[in-house]
Amino acid sequence: MEAEQRRLVEAKLRRRDREEARRDGRLPAAYMDDEDDELDGPMPTRRRRKPQDSDVDFEDEEPEIPAGIQDVRGPLNEWVTLEGPRQSIKREFHHFLTSFVDDNGESVYGERIKTMCEANGESLEVSYLHLYNTKADLAFYVVECPGEVLKIFDVVALEVVLSGFEEYDKIKSEIHVRITDLPMVEALRDMRQANLNKLVRVSGVVTRRTGVFPQLKYVKYDCVKCGDIVGPFYQDPHQEIRIGNCPNCQSKGPFNVNSEQTIYRNYQRMTLQETPGSVPAGRLPRHKEVICLWDLVDYARPGEEIEVTGTYRNNLDVTLNIRNGFPVFATVIEANHISKKEDMFASFRLTEEDHRQIRALAKDERILQRIIKSIAPSIYGHEDIKTALALAMFGGVFKNPQNKHRLRGDINVLLLGDPGTAKSQFLKYVEKTAHRAVYTTGQGASAVGLTASVHKDAVTKEWTLEGGALVMADRGVCMIDEFDKMNDQDRTSIHEAMEQQSISISKAGIITTLQARCAVIAAANPIRGKYNPQIPFSQNVELTEPILSRFDVLCVVKDTADPVIDELLATFVVNSHIRSHPNFQGDRGIAPAVDSDIIPQDLLRKYIMFARDRVYPKLNDVDHEKIEKLYADLRRESMIGGSIPITVRYLESIIRMSEAFARMHLRDSVRQDDVDRAISVTVKSFISSQKLSVKKQLEKSFEKYMTRDLDNFELLNHVLSELVREHIRFNFYRRDAMPESVDIDAEELELRARELNIHNLQPFYQSGLFRSLYSLRGGKIHKKL
Structure with missing residues (x-):
């Protein structure tokens, strides 16, 4: 053979070897065109021929090996490397990518490949559930032998992409198949x-x-x-x-x-x-x-x-x-x-049905009362705490004017009060409800555990940063229980994180700033274990003024003895235990049904995520003079009573809480009633921290700021149940028999309601709570026993 002829033959052989290596995934496409350009046309592929009588030599023919699970011989990881199973897996996966359609008959992975190529990506997400429902053998192989099978999948995915986008290999040399929706989650x-x-x-x-x-x-x-x-x-x-x-x-x-x-x-x-x-x-x-x-x-x-x-x-x-x-x-x-x-859990992952439910829920006029009632529904009372937790989970709007001064949008809450008032249970509820939450205790947390620590990497010998609880809770909520048990040095380390929402590190030559954009919800006990209302707030706690001024809402919880409230609390706890039993069948004769106003917890979580991600309310027409007058009055009273210090931060707190109230209604602008509610929360927080001798006087002074936008339905229901009980007792003594039903004049309820400064009962008559228990007929309230 002449030299020129020999060179051409060797070039053809080299090109054939390279083509086979590229098809098998051993070489990228970048190695194909570096030489042998003088050979025209692609390499011819060998086609298998059916055996004929005239065929004699079949040495080049390889038998087709089926790729079913029942045909596996020997170890699976060795079996999938054979040429026959490899070709079968390639063929099956190619058919899956090109033929899988959704319920509307549209190609699923054709659209995903188009989206990936438009973004110049190299990752193609393939759902394991789709693979399992159509190609169960491939789903089994990819779980048992992912190393070899995923290489085959990558080669097939590149071929499918190149069939629609011929020049895409010049942008990305490889396509990687990413398996999603694997059903089994291991710990x-x-x-x-x-x-x-x-x-x-x-x-x-x-x-x-x-x-x-x-x-x-x-x-x-x-x-x-x-x-x-x-x-x-x-x-x-x-x-x-x-x-x-x-x-x-x-x-x-x-x-x-x-x-x-x-x-x-x-x-x-x-x-x-x-x-x-x-x-x-x-x-x-x-x-x-x-x-x-x-x-x-x-x-x-x-x-x-x-x-x-x-x-x-x-x-x-x-x-x-x-x-x-x-x-x-x-x-x-x-x-x-x-x-x-x-x-x-982000809003763009919500389905159309979720969006429809959220929009319908936001149109409810009583959505604010329903949200507050749905916060920790297994805990009785504590409306002020539930309001504060709802504000913290919804949050305000983060602002950064001219990229120079950051104004936080998260709302910090401090729960301070007597033991046994469910403070830790509230924190645990927020941990399960918030989309991203970190729970820690002050006794077991150190300064670096809350902020960040510096470690030397064992492999690279480099100093690396390890984030603490506040860093892990970025864009979420951080709960700190037993806040009063922390050391002063550890408590001082979170000053920057609570206001500037950043953590500055200067250790081991590392000078940097970490993000800690989270709301802080802390729970603490007073110095003597029980809150003493006879002395000022500053003498009840061992917290300094800098840390107190960083909390937007202070909730002082006092365990007071009240026969009526204690009876309702005991009834609520007993009924809750009855309903929580695994064998409870929903018999309303044993325990009353759950209030229909309570939003299901899954829907509430989606509602919070949707509001935080999509709604950014703006301040438009608000009464500036009212806020200015309130700030001046609070500053004057705080200097006299020795309570919590009132700083300019409380002005920003009112704005943040106004935005949070607007978010609860999914509104794009803050209205005056939102500002009034925020002012009411701030005033109640200030008054609750006063000692008893000046508390009554402050309530009269600030009565014009405390809105009456409260959920009076529970109170009216309690008054109405007392009237029903009186009528039953009267009829029993008169007839010596239990009546089947009770009729009460609506005027009698309205008279009792006026004593409580409630004048409009029409919303109560139209509420689901009233309709589920009573009926109104011609000025008479009918109750069937």
């Missing part, structure tokens, strides 16, 4: 050897994150002696590639990495720790290292709660071997898909 502390090399889904909080490093994927080497380029070689992330000799000069090196033609990928490690609320009592939280590659780097920041779907792998750790003896392996999770917890 970090439950990961065992049975999960090794399997696809798992775990959740936790990111506590630490390294920088982004380049990692070798396809490497080429330069032979120092002859200058020939050797490679490319696929670099296994768990084992270093070593070359024996140069194929050109047969020398054994040395070899240098060719940095120009070597292909790298982004690499980052982050630490995933168990969610604080999911750690069993008395246990340390477990953590795992998560490896992020390609476009997953820098997706999650420290403090964010995420769910990771990835491959659970093991690698050799020298330090573990020295400590525990060989062979002990460390385990890591190689991330395939990451989703943030806050994105799962």
Whole structure:
């Protein structure tokens, strides 16, 4: 064979090998066009022919191996590497991507590929549930052998993308299939050897994150002696590639990495720790290292709660071997898909049905009363605390005028009072309801545990930041129980976080600022265990004025003995225990039904998320003179009574609470009644902190600021039930028999209501609470017994 002819044949053979390597996923498309351009046309693909009688030699033919689960022979991870199963998996997944349609008959993944390409992305999300319902075998393979099967999926996804966007490989050399909606969620502390090399889904909080490093994927080497380029070689992330000799000069090196033609990928490690609320009592939280590659780097920041779907792998750790003896392996999770917890409940993830329910709920005239009543419905009374918690969860609007001065929008609340008034239960309720919440106690929290700490990374030997509770609660709520048990030094460390909503760090050469945009809800007990109303507020607590001025609302809870209220409380607790029994069948004869005004907790959570994400009310026409007069009066009285200090921060608090009240109604502007409610909350907070001798006088002085926009339905229902009880007792004594029904004149109820300064009873007659128990007929209130 002549030299020119031999060169063409060798070029064709090299091109054939490269084509097969690219199809099998061993080489990227970037290595296809570096040489052999003189060969025209693509390489012909071999087609299998049906055997004919005239065929004699079948040495080149490979039998088709089916890819069903029942046909697996030997270990599954070895079986999927065979050529027959690989081709079957490719064919099935290609058919899945191109043929899967939704209920309307539209292609699901065709639209996703179009959206991905418009954004120049490289990640294609594939739902595991879609795969399971249509291609159950592929769903089984991807969970049991994710390492090999996901490589096949990536190759097929690139082929499908290139069929619609022919030049897309010039933008992104690879497409990565991300598996979502894996049904089984594993706990970090439950990961065992049975999960090794399997696809798992775990959740936790990111506590630490390294920088982004380049990692070798396809490497080429330069032979120092002859200058020939050797490679490319696929670099296994768990084992270093070593070359024996140069194929050109047969020398054994040395070899240098060719940095120009070597292909790298982004690499980052982050630490995933168990969610604080999911750690069993008395246990340390477990953590795992998560490896992020390609476009997953820098997706999650420290403090964010995420769910990771990835491959659970093991690698050799020298330090573990020295400590525990060989062979002990460390385990890591190689991330395939990451989703943030806050994105799962964000408003853009809500369905059309959720949007319709939220809009319909906002049109209710009594939506404010219903929201306050739905906060911790298992706790009786405490309307002021429930109002404060609702304000904290909805929050105001964050402002940053000219990007120079930040004005926080979160509302801080302090619950101070006697033991047994359900302060900790309120905090636990907010932890379960708020979209992002961190719960901690003052006794077990330190300054760095609340703010941030600096650690030296064990691998890179670099100093890294680890966020504390306030950083983890960014854009959420941080609850601090036993606030009075904290040391003064630890309490001082959160001054900046509560007002500027940032944490400044200057340690180990690291000078930076972390975000802590969260509302703080704290619960504390008085000095002597029980609040003494005879002495000023400042003598009841050991909190300094700087920390008190940072709380927008102060709720002083006193456990007073009142026979009527105590009877209602006991009845409420007993009925709540009866309804909470697992065998309770809803018999209203045993316990009354739950109030129909209470919003279901799932809907309330979606309502709060929708309001925080979509509604940003503006201040328009408000009475400025009323706010100015109130501020002057509060300043004057605070200097005399020795109560909480009134600073200019309380003016901003009134604005924040006005915006929160407007958010509860899903309004785009703040009305005067919202400002009046905010002023009422501020005045009540100020008056409740006064000692008893001046409290009555202040209530008369500030009566014009305290709005009567209260939910009087419960009070009217109590008055009406007392009237029913009197009529039953009267009829029983007169007839010596229990009547079947009771009729009461509406004028009699209106007379009792006027004594309580309630003059309009029409809203009560139209409420669901009245209609569920009574009926109004010709001026008579009818009650069937």
